[in-house]
Amino acid sequence: MSESAKTMIEVTDLHKSFGSNEVLKGISTTINQGEVVAVIGPSGSGKSTFLRCLNLLEEVTSGKVIVEGRDLTDKNTDINQVRQKIGMVFQHFNLFPHQTVAENIMLAPSMLKKLSKTEARSRAESLLAQVKLSEKIDARPAQLSGGQKQRVAIARALAMDPDIMLFDEPTSALDPEMVGEVLDVMKALAAAGMTMVVVTHEMGFAREVSDRLLFMADGRVVEEGDPREVLANPQNDRTKDFLAKVL
Amino acid sequence: MHISHRSRASAARTGALITLLLGFIGMTFGVSALQAHAEGPVEGQTFVIATDTTFAPFEFRDASGDMTGIDMDLIREIAQRKGFNVDIQALGFDAALQAVTSGQADGVIAGMSITDARKEVFDFSAPYFSSGVQMAVRADDSSITSYEDLRGKTVVAKTGAEGLSFAQSIADQYGFTVKALGSADTMYAEVASGNAAAVFDDYPVLAYGIAQGNGLKVVTPKEQGSSYGFAVLKGSNAELLQAFNEGLSEMKADGSYHALLTKYLGSNAPADDAQVEGVQGKTFVIATDTTFAPFEYRNESGEMTGIDIDLINEIARRQGFSVDIRALGFDAALQAVTSGQADGVIAGMSITDARKEVFDFSAPYFDSGVQMAVRADDDTITSYEDLSGKTVVAKTGAEGLTFAQSIADQYGFTVKALDKADTMYSEVATGNAAAVFDDYPVLAYGINQGNGLKIVTPKEQGSSYGFAVLKGSNPELLQAFNAGLSGMQTDGTYQAIIDKYLKAPDAGGSSQSFWGLLVQSMPALLKGLLLTLAATALSLVFASVLGVVFGFLKVSGNKILQSIASVYVDIFRGTPLLVQAFFFYFGLPTALGIKLDVLTAGVITLSLNAGAYMTEIVRGGIQSVDTGQMEAARSLGLNWMQSMRKIIVPQAVKIMTPSFINQFVITLKDTSLLAVLGFAELTYQGQQIIARNFRSFEVWLIVGAMYFIVISALTKLSNRIDRRINK
Numbered sequence: 001m002s003e004s005a006k007t008m009i010e011v012t013d014l015h016k017s018f019g020s021n022e023v024l025k026g027i028s029t030t031i032n033q034g035e036v037v038a039v040i041g042p043s044g045s046g047k048s049t050f051l052r053c054l055n056l057l058e059e060v061t062s063g064k065v066i067v068e069g070r071d072l073t074d075k076n077t078d079i080n081q082v083r084q085k086i087g088m089v090f091q092h093f094n095l096f097p098h099q100t101v102a103e104n105i106m107l108a109p110s111m112l113k114k115l116s117k118t119e120a121r122s123r124a125e126s127l128l129a130q131v132k133l134s135e136k137i138d139a140r141p142a143q144l145s146g147g148q149k150q151r152v153a154i155a156r157a158l159a160m161d162p163d164i165m166l167f168d169e170p171t172s173a174l175d176p177e178m179v180g181e182v183l184d185v186m187k188a189l190a191a192a193g194m195t196m197v198v199v200t201h202e203m204g205f206a207r208e209v210s211d212r213l214l215f216m217a218d219g220r221v222v223e224e225g226d227p228r229e230v231l232a233n234p235q236n237d238r239t240k241d242f243l244a245k246v247l
Numbered sequence: 248m249h250i251s252h253r254s255r256a257s258a259a260r261t262g263a264l265i266t267l268l269l270g271f272i273g274m275t276f277g278v279s280a281l282q283a284h285a286e287g288p289v290e291g292q293t294f295v296i297a298t299d300t301t302f303a304p305f306e307f308r309d310a311s312g313d314m315t316g317i318d319m320d321l322i323r324e325i326a327q328r329k330g331f332n333v334d335i336q337a338l339g340f341d342a343a344l345q346a347v348t349s350g351q352a353d354g355v356i357a358g359m360s361i362t363d364a365r366k367e368v369f370d371f372s373a374p375y376f377s378s379g380v381q382m383a384v385r386a387d388d389s390s391i392t393s394y395e396d397l398r399g400k401t402v403v404a405k406t407g408a409e410g411l412s413f414a415q416s417i418a419d420q421y422g423f424t425v426k427a428l429g430s431a432d433t434m435y436a437e438v439a440s441g442n443a444a445a446v447f448d449d450y451p452v453l454a455y456g457i458a459q460g461n462g463l464k465v466v467t468p469k470e471q472g473s474s475y476g477f478a479v480l481k482g483s484n485a486e487l488l489q490a491f492n493e494g495l496s497e498m499k500a501d502g503s504y505h506a507l508l509t510k511y512l513g514s515n516a517p518a519d520d521a522q523v524e525g526v527q528g529k530t531f532v533i534a535t536d537t538t539f540a541p542f543e544y545r546n547e548s549g550e551m552t553g554i555d556i557d558l559i560n561e562i563a564r565r566q567g568f569s570v571d572i573r574a575l576g577f578d579a580a581l582q583a584v585t586s587g588q589a590d591g592v593i594a595g596m597s598i599t600d601a602r603k604e605v606f607d608f609s610a611p612y613f614d615s616g617v618q619m620a621v622r623a624d625d626d627t628i629t630s631y632e633d634l635s636g637k638t639v640v641a642k643t644g645a646e647g648l649t650f651a652q653s654i655a656d657q658y659g660f661t662v663k664a665l666d667k668a669d670t671m672y673s674e675v676a677t678g679n680a681a682a683v684f685d686d687y688p689v690l691a692y693g694i695n696q697g698n699g700l701k702i703v704t705p706k707e708q709g710s711s712y713g714f715a716v717l718k719g720s721n722p723e724l725l726q727a728f729n730a731g732l733s734g735m736q737t738d739g740t741y742q743a744i745i746d747k748y749l750k751a752p753d754a755g756g757s758s759q760s761f762w763g764l765l766v767q768s769m770p771a772l773l774k775g776l777l778l779t780l781a782a783t784a785l786s787l788v789f790a791s792v793l794g795v796v797f798g799f800l801k802v803s804g805n806k807i808l809q810s811i812a813s814v815y816v817d818i819f820r821g822t823p824l825l826v827q828a829f830f831f832y833f834g835l836p837t838a839l840g841i842k843l844d845v846l847t848a849g850v851i852t853l854s855l856n857a858g859a860y861m862t863e864i865v866r867g868g869i870q871s872v873d874t875g876q877m878e879a880a881r882s883l884g885l886n887w888m889q890s891m892r893k894i895i896v897p898q899a900v901k902i903m904t905p906s907f908i909n910q911f912v913i914t915l916k917d918t919s920l921l922a923v924l925g926f927a928e929l930t931y932q933g934q935q936i937i938a939r940n941f942r943s944f945e946v947w948l949i950v951g952a953m954y955f956i957v958i959s960a961l962t963k964l965s966n967r968i969d970r971r972i973n974k
Contacts, residue, residue, distance in 0.1 A: 094876060096894055107893060
C-alpha cells in the first residue's frame with residue numbers, strides 16, 4: 001500500500017439502473033496493484049452488481065470504470081481484450097459441464113492465446129497443482145464436490161494470467177466444511193500479490209486477508225477503511241446494524 | 248352391357264345432332280353466300296384451276312395419263328359438292344401462279360405454301376395441309392432414330408427443296424454430310440441401298456413414297472413446317488374461295504378429307520386433315536383428376552390410365568406433341584390450369600357456362616349423365632321420392648352434386664358433398680348416406696369393381712365432357728385436341744377407347760386376397776414411401792438452416808432481428824400447413840408468373856413450416872442453457888460468437904435433440920398433406936390404389952402400418968444416435 005503503487009481500477013461516480021430501479025447510486029473508488037478489497041453489505045445493497053460492472057458483465061448506466069488505464073465505458077475499448085486480464089470467480093462456479101477439468105482451464109488459453117495443446121495442457125497441470133487438484137485433471141465437473149469445483153473455477157480464471165481477480169461470493173454456495181479449502185487458495189493468491197476484489201460474507205477472511213473493506217448499503221459505499229478497524233469499530237449506523245447481525 | 252348400349256346410343260345421338268347442326272350451318276352459309284354474291288354464284292360455273300405438273304402426291308399423272316393426287320381429288324370433290332366445274336391446267340408451279348396473276352386462271356392449287364409474301368398477291372383459303380420436313384431411314388434400320396445417330400454419315404435431300412435447306416442447317420451441329428439429288432427416286436434408292444443413311448424431305452412426299460413401298464420409314468417429327476392453301480388473285484373470285492373453304496370444312500367434318508389423305512399417304516396420313524401448327528415437339532402439362540375411374544385412375548402398376556388418359560395420349564401422338572400428365576385431383580387440376588401450373592385439363596370435366604367464363608373448351612368428347620345408386624341390398628329406395636328425410640352424397644364440383652341439389656328441396660333430402668369417389672361409396676355402403684348421385688360411367692365402373700352398390704334411376708341432366716385450357720391461352724393446344732379428336736372419331740379409334748373401358752371394365756382387384764393386394768400394391772407404395780422420405784429429408788435440411796438462422800436472430804438481443812424472426816415464426820405457426828401448401832403451389836406461382844413443380848413447392852412449404860418450429864426449438868435450446876455459462880465464457884475474454892460456438896451451442900444441441908427428433912417425425916407425417924397437390928408420396932399412392940379397387944380398409948391399414956414401421960424405426964435409430972453422440 002505504498003503511495004507509489006500502480007492504480008489498477010478507478011471507478012468514478014458509477015450509476016447502474018435496471019429499468020427504473022437504480023441499484024448503484026454513485027460509487028467512486030480506486031484499487032491499487034496488489035490490493036485485496038473485500039466488499040460486504042446486506043443483500044440487495046448492490047455488491048455483486050458493482051463487481052460485475054468492473055468487467056462489464058453489467059453495462060454501466062453512467063460514470064466511469066477505468067481498468068489498467070482503459071475506459072470500459074468507451075465504446076471503442078475492446079472489452080474482450082480487457083476481460084482476458086480480469087479473472088472472475090462466480091458463486092455457482094459456472095464450470096462448463098460438457099468439458100473436462102483440463103478443457104475448462106485450457107479453453108481460453110488455446111482459443112485466445114493460441115497455445116498449442118501441449119502448452120495449454122501443461123498450463124492446466126500447473127494451475128491445478130496450485131489449487132491442489134492435480135489428480136482431477138481429466139474429471140468432469142459433475143464428478144467434483146462443490147469446493148473442488150470452485151477451485152477448478154479459480155484455476156480457470158487464472159489461466160489467462162490475469163492482473164485482477166474478481167470473486168463474487170465464492171463460498172456462499174458451499175457446504176461449510178468446504179469453505180476452508182477455497183479460502184486457502186484465495187489467501188495464497190493474495191499472498192502472491194494478486195489484485196483482488198472479493199464480494200463475501202466471510203468476515204474472517206475479510207479481516208485477515210483484505211487490505212481494505214468496502215461496506216455497501218442501498219447502492220452506495222457507506223463506510224470503508226482498514227478491515228480490522230471497520231469490523232471492530234464501525235462508524236456508520238448501517239454498518240453497525242449489519243455487523244451486529246452477522247458477527 | 249347396358250352401359251355400352253347407352254354410350255353407343257348417346258354417341259349415335261350426338262352424331263346425328265352434329266350432322267343436323269352442320270347441315271344447318273351449311274344452309275345458313277349457303278344462303279348468306281347467295282345473298283352476298285348474288286352477282287356471281289358458283290353453281291354451274293366453270294373455273295380454270297392451275298396446278299403443278301408433278302408434285303406427288305399432290306399432283307401427278309396416273310398410269311393412264313390423267314392428273315391425280317391430293318390437290319386434284321380435293322378440288323374435284325369440292326367442285327362437285329358446291330355444284331361448279333373445274334378446268335384443270337397442269338402448267339408447272341411458277342407458270343400456275345403466273346396464270347392466276349395474269350387472269351388466265353381463276354385459282355391455283357399446287358401444294359402451295361401460305362407465305363406472307365404470297366399474301367400480298369393472293370387471297371388464300373383456310374390451310375388444307377400442314378407440311379414439314381421429316382427424316383426417313385431404311386425400314387429395317389434400327390440404328391438411326393434421331394439426328395444424333397447421323398454423326399459421320401451421309402444423308403440425301405432433294406435439290407431446291409425445304410428438306411435440303413433444313414438438312415444443311417443442322418449438318419454441322421450433328422456432324423453429317425448432305426448430298427443433294429435431283430429426283431425422289433434416286434434419293435430413295437440411295438437410302439435403300441445403304442449408300443446414304445437417311446433422306447430429308449417434305450413429309451407428304453416421303454409418306455407417299457413409303458405408301459408406294461419404297462422400303463423406308465419415317466423416324467423424326469416434322470420440322471420447319473408450312474401450310475398449303477388454295478389461292479385466288481387478291482380481290483377476285485371471292486365466291487370461289489368461299490366455296491372452297493365451305494367444301495373443305497364439310498369434307499373434314501364427314502371424314503372424306505381424311506379418307507382422301509389416307510388414300511395417298513397410307514398409315515402416315517395425319518390423324519385429321521393436318522397437324523395443328525405450333526404444338527409439334529412441345530410438351531404440355533395436362534392436369535387431371537386422381538380418382539375418376541374410368542376416365543382417370545391408376546392401374547395395378549401405378550400408371551395413370553383411363554379414357555381421358557388414352558384420349559390425350561393418342562391425340563398427342565397424332566398431333567406430334569408430348570404430354571406430362573399430372574394427377575392432382577379435380578379441384579386442384581382446375582386450379583393448376585388457372586394458375587398456369589398446367590396447360591390444359593382433362594378430367595371428366597363437364598362443359599358448363601360458368602366454367603366457360605374461365606376456360607376455353609374443346610369440342611365435347613363424351614356425353615355423360617347423372618344417375619342415382621344405392622346399396623345393392625337396399626330395396627327401400629327405388630326413386631327420388633324414397634329419399635325424403637335422408638342424406639345423399641355427391642362429388643364436389645361434379646354434375647351429380649348440382650343435380651342432387653336441384654331436386655333436394657323437392658324430394659326433401661339433404662346433400663353432402665365429398666371429394667373422392669371411394670369416400671362416397673363407403674358412405675353409402677356403410678349406410679351413412681342413403682344414395683349417391685354421380686356420372687353414369689363412373690358409377691357403372693365402381694359397381695363393376697364390386698363397390699356393393701346398384702343403380703336405380705335413369706340418366707338425368709346429361710352433360711358433355713370437354714378438354715379445357717385457360718381462357719385465351721394455349722389456343723393451338725385446343726385446336727390440336729379438336730383436330731386429333733375429330734380424327735379419332737372419324738377412324739374409329741375413339742369408339743375403341745370408350746369400348747375398352749365401358750364394355751369390358753377391369754374387374755381385377757376386388758376379389759383379391761389381402762396378401763395378393765399387399766403384394767400388388769407394394770411397388771407403388773414403396774415408390775411413394777421413397778418420395779415421402781426424400782421430401783422429409785430435403786425439408787429437414789432446409790428447415791434446420793432456417794431454424795438455426797432465425798433461432799439465433801431470436802436470441803441475438805437485437806430488437807429488429809428478433810421481430811423479423813418472430814414475424815416469420817408467427818406466420819408459419821399461425822396458418823394451416825395445407826393453406827401454406829396451396830399458397831406456394833397455386834397462389835405464388837400465379838402471382839409471380841412462374842412454374843413450381845410439386846416437389847419444389849412441397850419442399851418449400853414443409854421447409855418453411857418446419858423451419859418455424861425449428862426456430863423455436865433452437866431458441867428454446869439456447870435459452871435453456873444457464874446464463875452463467877455465457878457469463879463465465881465472456882469473463883474469460885471470449886467474444887459472443889466464440890462463446891456460442893464453444894459453450895452454448897454444444898449444450899443447447901443436447902437439449903434440443905429430442906425436440907428435433909420429434910419435429911422430424913411431424914414433418915414426415917406432414918408430407919402426407921402434399922397428396923392434395925398430387926405429390927405422389929405414400930398417402931397419395933394409397934388414394935390411387937383405393938380409387939382403383941375401392942378397398943379402403945385394407946389399403947389404409949397397409950399405408951398406416953408402413954408409416955408406423957418407418958417412423959418407429961427412424962425414431963429408434965435417432966434416439967440411439969442421440970445417446971451415442973450426447974452420452
